Amino acid sequence: MAKKFSTRQEDYSQWYNDIVKHAELAENSSVRGSMVIKPYGYALWENMQKELDRMFKETGHENAYFPLFIPKSFFSKEASHVEGFAKECAVVTHYRLKNDENGAIVVDPDAKLEEELIVRPTSETIIWDTYKRWVQSYRDLPILINQWANVVRWEMRTRLFLRTAEFLWQEGHTAHATEREAIAEAQQMLEVYADFAENYMAIPVLKGTKSPNERFAGALDTYCIEAMMQDGKALQAGTSHFLGQNFAKAFDVKYLSKENTLEYVWATSWGVSTRLIGAIIMGHSDDNGLVLPPKLAPIQVVIVPIYRSEEQLDAISEKVKEITKQLRAKGIRVKYDDRDTQKPGFKFAEYEYKGVPVRFGIGPRDLENGTIEVARRDTFTKEMMPMEAIEDKIVLLLDEIQQNLYDRALAFREKNSRKVDTWEEFKVEIEKGGFLYAHWDGSSETEQKIKDETKATIRAIPLDAPYEEGKCIFTGNPSTKRVVFARAY
Amino acid sequence: MAKKFSTRQEDYSQWYNDIVKHAELAENSSVRGSMVIKPYGYALWENMQKELDRMFKETGHENAYFPLFIPKSFFSKEASHVEGFAKECAVVTHYRLKNDENGAIVVDPDAKLEEELIVRPTSETIIWDTYKRWVQSYRDLPILINQWANVVRWEMRTRLFLRTAEFLWQEGHTAHATEREAIAEAQQMLEVYADFAENYMAIPVLKGTKSPNERFAGALDTYCIEAMMQDGKALQAGTSHFLGQNFAKAFDVKYLSKENTLEYVWATSWGVSTRLIGAIIMGHSDDNGLVLPPKLAPIQVVIVPIYRSEEQLDAISEKVKEITKQLRAKGIRVKYDDRDTQKPGFKFAEYEYKGVPVRFGIGPRDLENGTIEVARRDTFTKEMMPMEAIEDKIVLLLDEIQQNLYDRALAFREKNSRKVDTWEEFKVEIEKGGFLYAHWDGSSETEQKIKDETKATIRAIPLDAPYEEGKCIFTGNPSTKRVVFARAY
Numbered sequence: 001m002a003k004k005f006s007t008r009q010e011d012y013s014q015w016y017n018d019i020v021k022h023a024e025l026a027e028n029s030s031v032r033g034s035m036v037i038k039p040y041g042y043a044l045w046e047n048m049q050k051e052l053d054r055m056f057k058e059t060g061h062e063n064a065y066f067p068l069f070i071p072k073s074f075f076s077k078e079a080s081h082v083e084g085f086a087k088e089c090a091v092v093t094h095y096r097l098k099n100d101e102n103g104a105i106v107v108d109p110d111a112k113l114e115e116e117l118i119v120r121p122t123s124e125t126i127i128w129d130t131y132k133r134w135v136q137s138y139r140d141l142p143i144l145i146n147q148w149a150n151v152v153r154w155e156m157r158t159r160l161f162l163r164t165a166e167f168l169w170q171e172g173h174t175a176h177a178t179e180r181e182a183i184a185e186a187q188q189m190l191e192v193y194a195d196f197a198e199n200y201m202a203i204p205v206l207k208g209t210k211s212p213n214e215r216f217a218g219a220l221d222t223y224c225i226e227a228m229m230q231d232g233k234a235l236q237a238g239t240s241h242f243l244g245q246n247f248a249k250a251f252d253v254k255y256l257s258k259e260n261t262l263e264y265v266w267a268t269s270w271g272v273s274t275r276l277i278g279a280i281i282m283g284h285s286d287d288n289g290l291v292l293p294p295k296l297a298p299i300q301v302v303i304v305p306i307y308r309s310e311e312q313l314d315a316i317s318e319k320v321k322e323i324t325k326q327l328r329a330k331g332i333r334v335k336y337d338d339r340d341t342q343k344p345g346f347k348f349a350e351y352e353y354k355g356v357p358v359r360f361g362i363g364p365r366d367l368e369n370g371t372i373e374v375a376r377r378d379t380f381t382k383e384m385m386p387m388e389a390i391e392d393k394i395v396l397l398l399d400e401i402q403q404n405l406y407d408r409a410l411a412f413r414e415k416n417s418r419k420v421d422t423w424e425e426f427k428v429e430i431e432k433g434g435f436l437y438a439h440w441d442g443s444s445e446t447e448q449k450i451k452d453e454t455k456a457t458i459r460a461i462p463l464d465a466p467y468e469e470g471k472c473i474f475t476g477n478p479s480t481k482r483v484v485f486a487r488a489y
Numbered sequence: 490m491a492k493k494f495s496t497r498q499e500d501y502s503q504w505y506n507d508i509v510k511h512a513e514l515a516e517n518s519s520v521r522g523s524m525v526i527k528p529y530g531y532a533l534w535e536n537m538q539k540e541l542d543r544m545f546k547e548t549g550h551e552n553a554y555f556p557l558f559i560p561k562s563f564f565s566k567e568a569s570h571v572e573g574f575a576k577e578c579a580v581v582t583h584y585r586l587k588n589d590e591n592g593a594i595v596v597d598p599d600a601k602l603e604e605e606l607i608v609r610p611t612s613e614t615i616i617w618d619t620y621k622r623w624v625q626s627y628r629d630l631p632i633l634i635n636q637w638a639n640v641v642r643w644e645m646r647t648r649l650f651l652r653t654a655e656f657l658w659q660e661g662h663t664a665h666a667t668e669r670e671a672i673a674e675a676q677q678m679l680e681v682y683a684d685f686a687e688n689y690m691a692i693p694v695l696k697g698t699k700s701p702n703e704r705f706a707g708a709l710d711t712y713c714i715e716a717m718m719q720d721g722k723a724l725q726a727g728t729s730h731f732l733g734q735n736f737a738k739a740f741d742v743k744y745l746s747k748e749n750t751l752e753y754v755w756a757t758s759w760g761v762s763t764r765l766i767g768a769i770i771m772g773h774s775d776d777n778g779l780v781l782p783p784k785l786a787p788i789q790v791v792i793v794p795i796y797r798s799e800e801q802l803d804a805i806s807e808k809v810k811e812i813t814k815q816l817r818a819k820g821i822r823v824k825y826d827d828r829d830t831q832k833p834g835f836k837f838a839e840y841e842y843k844g845v846p847v848r849f850g851i852g853p854r855d856l857e858n859g860t861i862e863v864a865r866r867d868t869f870t871k872e873m874m875p876m877e878a879i880e881d882k883i884v885l886l887l888d889e890i891q892q893n894l895y896d897r898a899l900a901f902r903e904k905n906s907r908k909v910d911t912w913e914e915f916k917v918e919i920e921k922g923g924f925l926y927a928h929w930d931g932s933s934e935t936e937q938k939i940k941d942e943t944k945a946t947i948r949a950i951p952l953d954a955p956y957e958e959g960k961c962i963f964t965g966n967p968s969t970k971r972v973v974f975a976r977a978y
Contacts (some may be wrong), residue, residue, distance in 0.1 A: 030563075030618050031606065034556035039634065042553045064531045067523035068608075068639055068655050069579070072586065074519075076594045087585060090558070091596050092608065094580040095643040097561065097571075105565045107580050107605055116596055117520065119557075119581065119608070129519050139830065145528065150557055150639065154584040166557050341628065 005353075007287040012231045019281055020160045023290040023354045026277075033158040033165030037274070040354065043298035045168065045274060049148065051200050051296075052170065052272070055192050061144045061172060066126050068150075069117035074125035077250040081124065084217020088154040090119040090165075119152040124218060124243070124269055127173045128251040135175060135265055137256045142185075143175040161278035162235075162489050169273030172240075175265045177255065179244070182266035183221075186242040189270040190223040193238035201276065202293040202405040203227045203283045204413055205237055206435070206484060208460025213447050216269075220244040226459045226484070228413045229282035232433020234459045234486035237279050240270035278489070284378075284405050290355030291377055293405050294398040301327060301334045301394060302351045306344050306363035313338065316362050319387075323360075323372075326391040332398070352377060357401050358394065378404050419482065423473050426485075430454045435486050439479035441472035450474050456485045494842075496776040501720045508770055509649045512779040512843045515766075522647040522654030526763070529843065532787035534657065534763060538637065540689050540785075541659065541761070544681050550633045550661060555615050557639075558606035563614035566739040570613065573706020577643040579608040579654075608641040613707060613732070613758055616662045617740040624664060624754055626745045631674070632664040650767035651724075651978050658762035661729075664754045666744065668733070671755035672710075675731040678759040679712040682727035690765065691782040691894040692716045692772045693902055694726055695924070695973060697949025702936050705758075709733040715948045715973070717902040718771035721922020723948045723975035726768050729759035767978070773867075773894050779844030780866055782894050783887040790816060790823045790883060791845045793836045795852035802827065805851050808876075812849075812861075815880040821887070841866060846890050847883065867893050908971065912962050915974070919943045924975050928968035930961035939963050945974045 005022060006014040020026055025041030028034075037045065053063070069092060075082040096111035120126065127145075134140060152166050161167075172189060176182040190207060197205045205225035215222045219241035227237045245264040248254070254262045284291040294300050303324065305316040320336050327334045335356075337347055344361065351359055361373040372390060375382045378401050385393055416434030420426045429436055440446060440458065450473075451457050465481040472479050494511060495503040509515055514530030517523075526534065542552070558581060564571040585600035609615065616634075623629060641655045650656075661678060665671040679696060686694045694714035704711045708730035716726045734753040737743070743751045773780040783789050792813065794805040809825050816823045824845075826836055833850065840848055850862040861879060864871045867890050874882055905923030909915045918925055929935060929947065939962075940946050954970040961968050 027619075027622070029556045029615065031556045031558045031560060031615070034558060036556065036619050037554040039551035039553045043551065045554075046552065062528035062532065063535065064528045065526040065534075065657065067518045067520045067525065068641065069520045069523060071520060072594060072596075075586070082586075082594060087587075089584065089586055090581045090606070091583040091586065092579045093582045093596065095578065096576060097564070097578055097580065097607070098576075105561060105571060107561075107582065117579070118586070126518065126520070130516075130525050133516070152557065168554065 005287075005289070008230060009287075015287070016278075016282060017160070019285055019290050025281075025290075026160050028160065031165075033155055035160050035164050035166075037168070040298060041277060044277060044280070044292070044296060047296045047298065048200070048276060049170075052196055053148075055196060056146050056170075056172065059188060059192060061146045061174075064145045064147060065149070066123050066130060066147060068120055070120050070123075070126045072116045072118055074129060075118065077125065078218050078246055081218035081246075081250075085121045085153070089121055090152045090154060092117040092119065120149070121151055121153045122269075122271075123147065123149070123151075123171055123173065124247050125251070128247040128253060128267070131175050131265070132251050132253045135253055135255050138177050138258055141175055141177045141255060141265065142181065144172075144185075145174065146170055146172045159278070161274055161281070163275075167274050169271050171269060171271040174268045175248075175253070176268070177257065177263070177266070179266050182244075182268050183242050186221070186223055186240045186268040186270065189240040189268070190225065190238075193240065193270070193272060194225050196272075197225055197227065197237050197276075197279075198406065200293065200295045201280055201283070202295075202402055202409065203237070203279060204406065204410040206460050206462060207464070208462045208484065210239075211444070211447055211458040211461065211483070213444050214457060214459075216241045218243060218246050220246070224460055226486075227279050227283060228409075228416060228435060228486075229279070229489065230285075230412065231282070232416050232486075234435065234488040235275075235279050235282070236459070236488065237276060238270070238272040241268060243267035243269060283409050285355065289353030291405065292355035292357060294357045294402045297355065297357055298333065299335045299351075299354075299356045300332050300398055301358045301360060302347075302356045303334065303336045303360040303362060304344050304347045304351075305336075305338055306361055312364050315364070315367055319367055320362065323387065323390060327394060330391045330395050332391065332394060348375075357398060376401060378408075420473065421470070426473050427454060430456045430485070430487065433487070435459070435484050437482040438473045438485055439470035439481075440483045441475050441477035441479055443475070443477075446472060446474050450485070455487050457488060459484045459486045459488060494776075494778070497719060498776075504776070505767075505771060506649070508774055508779050514770075514779075515649050517649065520654075522644055524649050524653050524655075526657075529787060530766060533766060533769070533781070533785060536785045536787065537689070537765060538659075541685055542637075544685060545635050545659075545661065548677060548681060550635045550663075552637065553634045554636060554638070555612050555619060557609055559609050559612075559615045561605045561607055563618060564607065566614065567707050567735055570707035570735075570739075574610045574642070578610055579641045579643060581606040581608065609638070610640055610642045611758075611760075612636065612638070612640075612660055612662065613736050614740070617736040617742060617756070620664050620754070621740050621742045624742055624744050627666050627747055630664055630666045630744060630754065631670065633661075633674075634663065635659055635661045648767070650763055650770070652764075656763050658760050660758060660760040663757045664737075664742070665757070666746065666752070666755070668755050671733075671757050672731050675710070675712055675729045675757040675759065678729040678757070679714065679727075682729065682759070682761060683714050685761075686714055686716065686726050686765075686768075687895065689782065689784045690769055690772070691784075691891055691898060692726070692768060693895065693899040695949050695951060696953070697951045697973065699728075700933070700936055700947040700950065700972070702933050703946060703948075705730045707732060707735050709735070713949055715975075716768050716772060717898075717905060717924060717975075718768070718978065719774075719901065720771070721905050721975075723924065723977040724764075724768050724771070725948070725977065726765060727759070727761040730757060732756035732758060772898050774844065778842030780894065781844035781846060783846045783891045786844065786846050787822065788824045788840075788843075788845045789821050789887055790847045790849060791836075791840045792823065792825045792849040792851060793833050793840075794825075794827055795833045795850055801853050802829075804853070804856055808856055809851065812876065812879060816883060819880045819884050821880065821883060837864075846887060865890060867897075909962065910959070915962050916943060919945045919974070919976065922976070924948070924973050926971040927962045927974055928959035928970075929972045930964050930966035930968055932964070932966075935961060935963050939974070944976050946977055948973045948975045948977060
């Protein structure tokens, strides 16, 4: 940890890459665009999965698993869907390798598939092909299913966690008897995502719908949560789609209603991915490295012994054994680092860089005094605390840190959100980053022109946008509410 | 559930398929050889994952994630590995689709990959390519990593759970400084698998090593657990491989030892898959459907109300609310089925077919008497139990059922295991199924000839095989211990 890493000011992009690499979250693999998620990064993902999975189950969903491969023809069935995804697919064409005459390993031309298979970029098509077999009557509805899976979208320019060819995610796919129920489901899952982002990731999010240009390929409406990163750019943190009857029609999924009529089924889909790890990094971290929200941190408290002799270490270790037991009984994830190969200062820097929320330092004098030096990662403050009932104080402290991270991120977002009323102003302000609340005439053409000129897109039409008469910043046409523009990841 | 399904006697294979389908565990998808794991089957897999994951972590392992795609050239690096896996690979050759002149979706010939990518059939190669970057010194060892993932092996003849093109599994990949440590790790994981099979799946397993013919492609030694199915065939339930330095040499992974010399790293890998669900089905189920071991059953207790009027249902439901609360407080997974669309008899048959270990029937008279009719799935016995402190009795009952399933499976295996000493006898006995303990001269050629003539293979060289002088059943050559022959899945 003696190395000096980039700061946000110097090079934001390099700062991000340094954290991903040196906090040991992930690294690039030998496969272009595919990452290796390292144990520390994966442990963070596991904690995220655990909470999300609980929330999905509490709202009545079950997990299932659908095939990785999708027949090419399935994509042709929903016209806008293929437009959105066909450009970036990994295509399986053969099912065997063989040795050529020189002994080299080559693709066996005799093992060509009759129909090519696409590695799923998302699973609507294969799932609706399945639901066709599951749905006959209204009694079979709703179907409330989630899948944890890997997906592949061929990307030319990749960034670890933010944009990779392969990534991990969950995708919910639900089927309903009525439009109303499907919309309620899509909205419910948006709330679940917002709850997760704010109360677990400690990142405030804007809830809204997408403009047609930014909608999911195949959706009638896309609900989204948008977060602001520390460079003022927006990051789409989760989406929940009301798919109407598009996929039911494409795959001919009908049900017999209570009234004995045949109706097409209504659909939603919703997902979040390992991209959220990118949001956590860019939402909270500082120039000293990663900062993790306590509720998701793989290690919440790290204990570093400070000693000169082996006797001292033994005495400290004995005490630490008690303390870790007490902490664990409260559900706190604690690590005791008694490696003899590194000095305390090195360890301090290492855990600081890895974003562990709380660090204990315990030396011989602390044993005498019954005290612990408790250091906070978020504020760098240190405090001597009595060992007695330390676990109760740490439970409170972790909550306090969690809240502080959220408050800090919220203050940053507020500071970098503003109303803009003229096109001249817009062009100036967008260069400074942040969210611009501006009037828009509702036309896709206008949105595209704004994007072409400024690289800004409509991140969300806020759900809670108040009625306000105004004029589109670009065309001057009438508008009734402000939407949020930003440059985005 | 009014339908009549196949019995084991009538058609064992159809009996298996019926259970997979009608107990709603899984089904075939539109993608040849790939299955859809349905919510009930996936919930079973989640329970298995949860216990295995805990066991892996308790033995010091961490989870991580490696790429789905493996560059073709990686397979050429370990000679026996490519031989074992190259014949059955899904090969990605292109990364884009496009519309042709007629508007049809076709593979874009301009988007051909320079080097083809293989969808992982197993991850040794991509992982050792990664470990090369992680290992410099003995301080970086051991690496103890597990991955939960999907893998693809192109299979011509598939069976749900037992042999599918895509399946879910975990694969552990560890790196060690010494041969001794790597062997100890491979053996430790065999013990973990045996513990899981016997104490969670309630299936007794034979622990042994594989003969060279049956070894993993690239391993020096393959440890395995073998289970006996109810048709007398063997099912390999888990393998743990000592890989020697094969992959370290193929990927040039060396470490600087304490003695300052450069040494190749020692490796293991170990895995179990959704195939284990097939083992559970064939290990315990009967002609009335699936039978699940309580420790893994998604639903351990189902409660069915028996009523004539809505008032009766309300009164029962109120009582059931209390009871489920008590059961859940003891960690019991309970479902209350108050569907008004089905009669109790239908529900009884449904949960029987789905293998729920314990069923409660509660009617108005039970409310008066404070009793519950408790039915066991494994023995079909029914018993009236007092409602009071029912949760404690059910905890004991679930344990009893778990033990009974194990005992039953063990008795079956013992009954169908026998020593065979002559080739004539062998040929007769192998037709009856079961495990044959026989002498073998240790030659791969002999094993192959036995397989060609009888379809039997050496399932395991038991770890605990006693020293016994004898003659190979096939060649008459000398042998010092018996090995286990069987036909296998």
